[in-house]
Amino acid sequence: MSTKTIIFLTGATGYIGGTILQRLLSHPKADTFVINALTRDLNKAAQLSSLGVKTVIGSHSDLDKLEDSAAEADIVITAADCDDVSAATAILRGQKKKFLETGKAPILIHTSGTGVLVDNAKGMYASDVVYSDTDISLIETLKPSQPHRPVDILVSEAGAEGYVKTHIVLPSTIYGIAQGSLFDKGISNPQSVQVPALIIGGWNRGQGGMIGQGKNIWPCVHIEEIGDLYMVLFDALVSGQTIPNGREGFYFGESDHYLVYDLAKSISVALAELGHSKSEEPIPFTDDDRQKYLGGRYVLAGNSRCRADRARALGWKPSKTTKDLLASVKPELKALLASGRIKE
Structure with missing residues (x-):
């Protein structure tokens, strides 16, 4: 046995x-x-x-x-x-x-x-509920x-x-971008969902953006x-x-929290540098845009606030912050281009 x-x-x-x-x-x-x-x-x-x-x-x-x-x-x-x-x-x-x-x-x-x-903020407000x-x-x-x-x-x-x-x-x-032989060999998917969805939506629309005004908050x-x-x-x-x-x-x-507007801003700047956003300032995805460029989804539209108190008490020690999230946008964009998920 x-x-x-x-x-x-x-x-x-x-x-x-x-x-x-x-x-x-x-x-x-x-x-x-x-x-x-x-x-x-x-x-x-x-x-x-x-x-x-x-x-x-x-x-x-x-x-x-x-x-x-x-x-x-x-x-x-x-x-x-x-x-x-x-x-x-x-x-x-x-x-x-x-x-x-x-x-x-x-x-x-x-x-x-x-x-x-x-919640149902649709990018219009932040929530105090954590x-x-x-x-x-x-x-x-x-x-x-x-x-x-x-x-x-x-x-x-x-x-x-x-x-x-x-x-x-x-x-x-x-x-x-996930690292290791499983990803190098193409066995496993090396990219996430939410950030790439906003990048792809902004690229295809020709203007970076978010749902509503991006006043809502998410952990990362x-x-x-x-x-x-x-x-x-x-x-x-x-x-x-x-x-x-x-x-x-x-x-x-959860390692930190971010304002969705700030993520959309970083995406807009990255897109503008490659000529795929009319300005560095993100603008809302309209309902028509959402259907056309986000697959009908409300991507990062609500508030989702939390603290990983139990996880940290177990010995988990995350150190990365919102700054690392925003810095990840350009490498994510390059990876999407390299994989052909977006085309110049």
């Missing part, structure tokens, strides 16, 4: 999941892990196999595979679609099966996001209709039942530092530490 820790990871070819997998592969105790990663891409599965990662060929739609893989694992780390209730239910069903067979509660590290906190990951009663006032909340509730309640130890990581605006975190948070949490768990889980198991990924 193997004494190795079996890990099941979803989202391995993504931005966050690839970062987690990169850390697991280079972990000092990597030889004590068996990593099973879900992917639908046969070519990427072959590449992952060459790195010593076992693959499960499938997607979130393959509920039986999710259940079986979770039932086999000691630790499940989800970094794919955080709004897929059916997939989350299948994974938890597998973990409950593991508990009933062994009498030991397996571990779930679930990736959500601070979008769960977002959530702490230690203030569970305030988190529990969030409506079930909030983004990501249905799965967060499902995971938290499963942890409260006791058959699984659940930990929910909630990254904020993640920025920076660099991809390497959110990777650090997952590993701080992971290391605490595999070492046998008793850390907050279940109802208490929320961990915000």
Whole structure:
């Protein structure tokens, strides 16, 4: 019987999941892990196999595979679609099966996001409401209709039942180009979503901008530092530490806060330098612009304010600030050009 820790990871070819997998592969105790990663891409599965990662060929739609893989694992780390209730239910069903067979509660590290906190400001005002990951009663006032909340509730309640130890990581605006062999080989996606969305929208419109006046506030975190948070949490768990889980198991990924206008301004300046913004001053995306250039989405339109108090108490030490976020815009733009996602 193997004494190795079996890990099941979803989202391995993504931005966050690839970062987690990169850390697991280079972990000092990597030889004590068996990593099973879900992917639908046969070519990427072959590449992952060459790195010593076992693959499960499938997607979130393959509920039986999710259940079986979770039932086999000691630790499940989800970094794919955080709004897929059916997939989350299948994974938890597998973990409950593991508990009933062994009498030991397996571990779930679930990736959500601070979008769960977002309000309807539409860029017109800042909010004074700041959530702490230690203030569970305030988190529990969030409506079930909030983004990501249905799965967060499902995971938290499963942890409260006791058959699984659940930990929910909630990254904020993640920025920076992910580094490592998984990204160099094209196995995992090296870029985030929110900042590139505003860059691409401004590039295609020919003018940088934001929703409303950009008076709303968001937290931010660099991809390497959110990777650090997952590993701080992971290391605490595999070492046998008793850390907050279940109802208490929320961990915000926040290193600083920024005014969305300031991000839009940095994007406008970068675009103007390349002749793709009429001025360095950002202007609002109209409803028509939003449909045409942002895919109909309200990108970074509300307030999402939080403090990573529990995450820091666990030993996470992010040091990057809003200055680093704004400085990341030009490299992000260059990467989008290099990848062909925007064209000169």
